[in-house]
Amino acid sequence: MSHSHDRDISVAALARVEGEGAMRVRIRDDHVEHVSLEIYEPPRFFEAMLRGRTYLEPPDITARICGICPVAYQLSAINAIEDALGVDAPPAIRVLRRLLYCAEWIESHVLHVFLLHAPDFLGYQSAIEMAADHHELVERGLRLRKLGNRLLEVVGGRAIHPINVRVGGFHRAPLVRELRELLPELAWALDAAQDTVRAVATFPFPELNQHHVYVALRPDRGVGGQADPGYPLEDGRVVASDGLDIPVQQWPRWFREDHVPHSTALHGRMVTGATYAVGPQARFALNADRLSPPAADLAAEVGLIAPERNPFRSILVRAVELVEALSEAQRLIEVYERPDEPAVAVEPREGVGHGVTEAPRGILYHRYAIDAQGLITDAVITPPTAQNQPAMEADLAGFVQRHVHLPDDELQWQSEQAIRNYDPCISCSTHFLTLEVDRG
Amino acid sequence: MSRPSLAVWKFASCDGCQLSLLSAEDELLTLAEEVHIAHFLEATREVAPGPYDVSLVEGSITTPADAERIRHVRSISGTLITIGACATAGGIQALRNLADVEAYTNLVYAHPEYVSTLAESTSIAQHVPVDFELRGCPVEVPQLLEVVSALLAGRKPVTPPHAVCLECKLRGAVCVMVAHGTPCLGPITQAGCGARCPAFNRGCYGCFGPMETPNTASLSDRLHDELGVDDDDLARLLRTFNADAPEFRAEARRRDSIAAAREEATT
Structure with missing residues (x-):
């Protein structure tokens, strides 16, 4: 006669993620019965609020979806609007946009690698607690983050919700001197980031092997006088590990979003029904050949080979991407020539435009319909964390099943870690549901 | 003497204001020595039980559950400080307060029964007493540190009450309105950012909300009459991250009624 044994592992409020989410796992007789990542962050209805605003406003408005990756929102919005208006930004503006995006990757990846995720691997509740034993590591992270924020300020005018970004370009192009002043600190940072990759490679990684379809951008033209289109950041075609290769305008034909009861964020699926993942591992799987020499050499040195299928090793991919962002920022500053005009003139016209960029957490898709007066009649925003929710739940189920023998507290902590592998941005993921009114 | 305890709370928001605390790169570790960071989910799994000496609150109230939660937070907090435009004025999501709710509900495409939210x-401060409100979308790191330091020292935080205009003059920036005819909310917006936008050749868009007793009507009439900004664009300019701040809300409504009256006169 079997004796039924139930276990519930749950965390009511996940820590060290951006936003509010909970995690629940139900185990019966050593078998995972149910897992869910519950997102209860209040919906903010950005897509509804954008209707009736002008085509110049989405960069500032959608930045407010996320305080950690506002540049991603600004540039996906701009790509979509410029697509609708038929604008192709000149080379110097493309250099500045890519540089601004590097700055956001530096700021966001350092936040996640050092302050949000490393404490899991080293066994601390927080980076502040970790600093008592690993002072140099935490100080290095803070100094790297300060550089990312400084670069955001110089190009974007403000680190959180940059003020300098506009449809057509920028309000003010930075002086060559203002950017070159950052080169010595960037040289230090590149060394520091390389040491970080080596340190992260020694972390204890729980075993897990997942076979998601990976989806990432793949740029098709170089920026800053370079023929090689480089690693995906601010533009590119949409490619997937199942062979998909499409221009962004075909996105709605291949990707859909489902509304599930336990989440105020929609769940992303491919139209084939496949669970897919976006983010560092997807980018690395599909663009490892595009890494710059310092990042590619380092990946080889620490034995990181594409595709890397253990989600717990995403922190290592993120650290390699930090090297990539620093090295690319250095190159872009060196080739930057200040344009005579910081922006090209744009005129409204009726149309629909699509835009994608690689937010630090993965693909961020925007679509706008604009009328002849330049007013927005429809907006769709698909953030990376919403797309990753099914993959996160699949990882959680896979991980718990494989490690079901662990005691509850250990299983709980490592399950949280399985969610943090995706650096989920819950504030981002929860903004697009329409309104149900409860007047109490 | 034991260190005072600090708690950080999130309501409807983008995370940017509490992130500013982690962006105080040079001060973070010192701050963590001076105060006990007792509840700060963005930074740590460890949650010490309340009550807390100081609570920093980010975000606005948009759900029935959050309306309850803020009362609980107030009851376990000594000093309660709101950080940023969402907590202080309802944020960008307060645009729903002005919208025709019918129009929003018509956008339903999935399962609204899964979602619970308030109309506004x-x-x-519309829910519980607040001890200090820090402005900005987002807040500025030096101001955030000033507020926390002032509390530790038992004094009132020093934040400038004047308009962005004055900061612009102090930093020697060219007036974008006078020199380029660019619409700018600097004359009616509270200082604190150091006039970031005018320094980048851009008009202020009011992240810090209205200054004390702003002359909003005078500015908006001049933007309309002299710079040719139409009523709809003026209303949109005032309806962003501090749309529900009373002075901005009232002036945007006035532009709506002027536009409506003009339309009626022409038909």
């Missing part, structure tokens, strides 16, 4: 996004 409201500031923290």
Whole structure:
């Protein structure tokens, strides 16, 4: 006669993620019965609020979806609007946009690698607690983050919700001197980031092997006088590990979003029904050949080979991407020539435009319909964390099943870690549901 | 003497204001020595039980559950400080307060029964007593540190009450309105950012909300009459991250009625 044994592992409020989410796992007789990542962050209805605003406003408005990756929102919005208006930004503006995006990757990846995720691997509740034993590591992270924020300020005018970004370009192009002043600190940072990759490679990684379809951008033209289109950041075609290769305008034909009861964020699926993942591992799987020499050499040195299928090793991919962002920022500053005009003139016209960029957490898709007066009649925003929710739940189920023998507290902590592998941005993921009114 | 305890709370928001605390790169570790960071989910798994000496509150109230939660937070907090435009004025999500709710509900495409939300996004002070409100979308790191330091020292935080205009003059920036005819909310917006936008050749868009007793009507009439900004664009300019701040809200409504009256006169 079997004796039924139930276990519930749950965390009511996940820590060290951006936003509010909970995690629940139900185990019966050593078998995972149910897992869910519950997102209860209040919906903010950005897509509804954008209707009736002008085509110049989405960069500032959608930045407010996320305080950690506002540049991603600004540039996906701009790509979509410029697509609708038929604008192709000149080379110097493309250099500045890519540089601004590097700055956001530096700021966001350092936040996640050092302050949000490393404490899991080293066994601390927080980076502040970790600093008592690993002072140099935490100080290095803070100094790297300060550089990312400084670069955001110089190009974007403000680190959180940059003020300098506009449809057509920028309000003010930075002086060559203002950017070159950052080169010595960037040289230090590149060394520091390389040491970080080596340190992260020694972390204890729980075993897990997942076979998601990976989806990432793949740029098709170089920026800053370079023929090689480089690693995906601010533009590119949409490619997937199942062979998909499409221009962004075909996105709605291949990707859909489902509304599930336990989440105020929609769940992303491919139209084939496949669970897919976006983010560092997807980018690395599909663009490892595009890494710059310092990042590619380092990946080889620490034995990181594409595709890397253990989600717990995403922190290592993120650290390699930090090297990539620093090295690319250095190159872009060196080739930057200040344009005579910081922006090209744009005129409204009726149309629909699509835009994608690689937010630090993965693909961020925007679509706008604009009328002849330049007013927005429809907006769709698909953030990376919403797309990753099914993959996160699949990882959680896979991980718990494989490690079901662990005691509850250990299983709980490592399950949280399985969610943090995706650096989920819950504030981002929860903004697009329409309104149900409860007047109490 | 034991260190004072600090708690950080999130309501409807983008995370940017609490992130500013982690962006105080040079001060973070010192701050963590001076105060006990007792509840700060963005930074740590460890949650010490309340009550807390100081609570920093980010975000606005948009759900029935959050309306309850803020009362609980107030009851376990000594000093309660709101950080940023969402907590202080309802944030960008307060645009729903002005919208025709019918129009929003018509956008339903999935399962609204899964979602619970209030008709309005409201500031923290509309629910519980607040001891200090820090402005900005987002807040500025030096101001955030000033507020925390002032509390530790038992004094009132020093934040400038004047308009962005004055900061612009102090930093020697060219007036974008006078020199380029660019519409700018600097004359009616509270200082604190150091006039970031005018320094980048851009008009202020009011992240810090209205200054004390702003002359909003005078500015908006001049933007309309002299710079040719139409009523709809003026209303949109005032309806962003501090749309529900009373002075901005009232002036935007006035532009709506002027536009409506003009339309009626022409038909």
